[in-house]
Amino acid sequence: MDATLLETMRTALRGPVIGPGDPGYGQARTVYNAMIDKKPAAVVECRDTADVMAAVDFVREHGLDVAVRGGGHSGPGLCLADDAVTIDLSPMRGVRVDPAIQTAQADGGATLGDLDHATHAFGLATPAGIMSTTGIGGLTLGGGHGYLTRKYGLTVDNLVSADVVLADGSFVAANPSENPDLFWALRGGGGNFGVVTSFDLELHPVDTVGAGATVWPLELFPDVLRWYRDFLPQAPDDLYGFFASLCVPPAPPFPEEIHGQKMCGVVWSSTSAPEALEETLAVVHEPGPPAFHFTAPMPYPALQAMFDGLIPAGLQWYWRGDFFDRITDDAVDVHAEFAEKLPTGLSTMHLYPVDGVAGRVGPDDTAWAYRDAVWSGVIGGIDPDPANAGAIRDWAVGYWEALHPHSMGGAYVNFLGAGERQDRVRATYRGHYDRLAEVKRTYDPHNLFHANQNIEPAAAH
Known part of the structure; x- marks a missing residue:
């Protein structure tokens, strides 16, 4: 884009248009x-929906490439593209709560922290992720799972309506009565169909939750994972726990003597009486000591923000994912092998439950195609040092290649990594792909x- 075209674009928009020669360009990208x-x-740092409409019109009319940024958490960096215009929604972070009907309208650039802050004042929340810095837009469009998923479903199961700027620059609502085909596709189909400028979400009574974490020595890994795979799916929907391979963080609440040790663990949460979680988890000694x-009552936003300091912006990371309807003994062996090979202190593997209420939604009700999955797995190579980028990528890819034969074939679309083939996208949408293409x-x-x-x-046709 030459300087003249850049200046023309600036005149069409209220928000700043930042080009390669501008002082803020490094931060903007x-x-x-x-x-x-x-x-x-x-x-293009959009200030409002009018800016988004103008930006879409501009890139289309001038034959430019475009990418869309919400919270900027896209692992493969799909919110940026070389020589393209990024429509950046991050200035649009407003959240409006209607406590009478228990809904929230979140702008397209809002983060989970923005949403939680606004809804917690009314003792309400919706299922969405495990980190407050995640953007609500990308998470929701991919389906969205988190601490409340077993109790209240996926984020898209709680999406009531969406405002969308389409490729022709027009503005439409998508909900069960207006553009229902688009509404169906937005609930899991990713950012393929337009720029969503706001999300209307159903809220649920959630205030103080029971939170906890349990870690076991690595030699107990096979016993713990086999115990976990049997225990959690039969537990009440109120209880959630994601399994992890990890190096114990050098921070509270973990005691200093286990800092940095490779272990396996479960991060727990419960929407039933917070003080009852410890009694529920008396069984954590069954696979071994x-x-x-620990368990403790915790405000829900504090639980959502618990890992923000551990994994801040600015780290190197590479991830791969898959869905699982079971964890076979052979898969346990793969997990145990690669847990021993954790390449850096922040690298990890998580198995997020997507059963409970989420698993009881009709398989064709939304674009999310894996209602029969029990876990959404992600393998994340993470480190602050760019020199370790190759090592964390190789570990993640090697792990995924060994584990993939034990998966259901597709992955949570937000856990697809950089450079994955089109057949992986098709596998993620199963029989829904052709309908999405229509x-x-x-x-x-x-x-x-x-x-x-x-x-x-x-x-x-």
């Missing part, structure tokens, strides 16, 4: 994952929004 080093032609165990043809026939895990428009 920075995203959560420091492994991403892309150089967009411009970053934990190295550390919706794509209706709302984005020329594939303007392709800087994503892309669903190509269906061919004209």
Whole structure:
């Protein structure tokens, strides 16, 4: 984009348009994952929906490439593209709560922390992630799972309506009565169909929750994972716990004598009486004595923010994911092998439960195609040092290649890594892919929004 075109774009928008020659360009193109080093032609920091509409019109009319940024947490960096215009929603972070009907309207650039802060004042929350710095937009469009998923479903199961700027620059609502085909596709289909400028979400009574963490020595890994795979799916929906391979963080509440040790563990939460969690988890000694165990009542936003300091923006990270309906003994062996090979102190593997209420939604009700999954797994190589980028990538890919034969074939779309093939996108959507491609043809026939895990428009009949 030459200087004249850049200046023309500035006149069309209220928010700043930041080009490569501008002082703020380096910061504007920075995203959560420091492994991403892309150089967009411009970053448009949209102030409102009118800015988004103008930006979409501008890139389409001038034949420019485009990417869309919400919270900037995209692991493969899909919110940026070289020589493209990034439509950056991060200035649009408002959240409005209606406590009477228990809904919240969150702008497209809002983070989970923004949402939690606004809803917690009313003793309400919706299922969404495990880190407060995550953007509500990307998380929701991919499906969205987190601490409340077993009790209240996926984020998309709680999406009431969405405001969308389409590829032709028009503004539409998507909900069960307006553009229902688009509404279906937005609930798990990623950023393929337009720029969502606000999300209306159903809220639930959630205030103080029971929170906890249990870690066991690595030699107990096979026994713990076999115990966990049997224990959690039969537990009440109120109880949630994600399994992890980890190096114990050098911080409270973990005692100093286990800091830095490779272990396995479960992070727990419960929406029933917070003080009852300790009694519920008396069984954590069954697979063997934990190295550390604690439970405590905790405000829900504090639980959501618990890992923010451990994994701040600016680290190198590379991830791969898959869905699992069971954890076989052979898969346990793979997990144990790669837990011993954790390449850095922050690298990890998580198994997030997606059963309970989420598993009881109809398989065709939303674009999320794995209602029969029990866990959404992610393997994350993470480290602050760019020199270790290759090591964490190789570990994550090697781990995934060994584990993938024990998976269901597809992954949570937000856990697809950089450079994965189109067949992985198809596997993620299973039999829904062709229907999504038809919706794509209706709302984005020329594939303007392709800087994503892309669903190509269906061919004209």
